[in-house]
Amino acid sequence: MLYQTRVSNQYGIKGQLYFSDNQELVTKHPLEEGTGYNPEQLIASAWATCLNATIQSILESKGLSHDSRVDITVTLCKEKNEPGYYFQVDAQAAIDQLSLEDAEAIIAQAHLRCPVSKLLVGAKTLTLKTVDY
Secondary structure, eight states: OOOOOOOEEESSSEEEEEEEEEEEEEEEOOOSSSSSSOOOHHHHHHHHHHHHHHHHHHHHTTTTTOOEEEEEEEEEEOOOOSSSSSEEEEEEEEETSSSSHHHHHHHHHHHHHHHHHEEETOOTEEEEEEOOO
């Protein structure tokens, strides 16, 4: 094991997250005013950070120092034929100074290696597209 954290949430969306390293994060409902973070933001930030770090790791292993960017959009959607909600998660990734084809190959490799991508693989409401930087 390289690293482990634990988070505790007692009050759902309107509360706080308590992390095992004594950090705290205020949560809030995404449709209400106020400060704090909601699940959509946390999912987007986790995947954007992890996927881009993996892209950068692959670039570094190839002796490349290009900039890269990952943009994640998480949309809260209401189910049509049943009660409940779901997240539509759409990602766009880009690598500066690489052809779209070369960038796509590296981004696909990063998606296979990224720990957060591995959690999301097979999700029906997920897209990943390579775009120009």
